[in-house]
Amino acid sequence: MAFRSKQMYSPAVLRQWAIIVTNRDAQGVNNLISTMQRVAGPIGYTISQPMAIVRAASPSASAFTNALNEVIAKAQGKLDMILIILPNPNADTYAAVKKICSISHGIPSQCFLAKHFNNAKGLMSICTKLVIQMSAKQGGEPWGAMIPMKNIMVLGYDVHHGAVGTRGASVAAMTATFNETLGRCFSKVAKLESREEVATTVAQLFDDCLRAYFRQNNVLPDRIMMYRDGVGEGQLPDVYNNELEGIKDKITLRYQQKETSAPKLSYIVVNKRINTRIFAKDRAPHRYINPLPGTVVDDVVTRPERYDFFLVSPTARQGCVSPTYYNVLLDESGLNADKMQRFTFKLCHLYFNWAGTVAVPGPCQNAHKLAFLTGTALRGDVHAKLAYLMHFL
Known part of the structure; x- marks a missing residue:
């Protein structure tokens, strides 16, 4: 209402x-x-x-x-x-x-x-x-979240496989916020080889986003947080070695050119296709219900050698709600686990096609939407005028 x-x-x-x-x-x-x-x-x-x-x-x-x-x-x-x-x-x-x-x-x-x-x-x-x-x-922001961190760029990355009419080629999309409220973003797409998920083009897309942020703010971000969707368990070493190292190289290049100190970088892999289900015990005996949005599980069922957590962000009207699994591969943000989880949950509110929370952070959902639109309908790069608008919603 x-x-x-x-x-x-x-x-x-x-x-x-x-x-x-x-x-x-x-x-x-x-x-x-x-x-x-x-x-x-x-x-x-x-x-x-x-x-x-x-x-x-x-x-x-x-x-x-x-x-x-x-x-x-x-x-x-x-x-x-x-x-x-x-x-x-x-x-x-x-x-x-x-x-x-x-x-x-x-x-x-x-x-x-x-x-x-x-x-x-x-x-x-x-x-x-x-x-x-x-x-x-058009560039408006229907709603927003309180973001205490300033000069931060949040990125989302996803891949759409098997684009129609492109002989099985895949489309990668990256979105990057460029304002304080994280409600506006720059977006870019790239075609990948067939069924390729861990893409070497990630570093180039990241570099485009970094330059777009500078064009909008005349300063490079102090903090960069990237949420990477669609990675299988066996691909994590490739992601760490290929994507993350390529991103670090681009950061070094751009920040040295501007004679600016390196940013605090966080790289989080997002996985919503999991079999884990979480239930909350109801007040009634022997009755279990869906946990409330914002529920976090980061112990016992998580891995001791990783910085990982489960987050329930959407509301399920029927059936079991599915949590999303977050694996923090790199964290230089200085945020403790509680603040990282709160920030991630806030981002799940920032998808403007749905008046509520979505399963993944808003920038990730935007990247998914853009990759799907490009792979199924556009099949090409959009006009430069639209790069800073959420034309894909």
């Missing part, structure tokens, strides 16, 4: 925008716009009337691309957002419109299924999520 009355932490403003819709679905557009404006006002997101509502001649991908090119040409590319109302969840149409917006022109885009027009009871709720997502894509 807070999203109906409380203002967003740092909302964007939507002035120049357009809508693409088929003739068949056009009758629901005015109701959608008014509902969006009604829910956006109380949370601080200003939505102007769209500058154009262009009708696609048919539900085909080519009709939508023609309509997109028409509206972009008319606005000379000066658009804050394009809302595309798709008649069905066709993957080819989705990929075609995303490529034009994200790769060719660098315009944030939001897709919306026309079937939601008929959801009279749920349209307000749907539009609330929609406008929050659109604001975040």
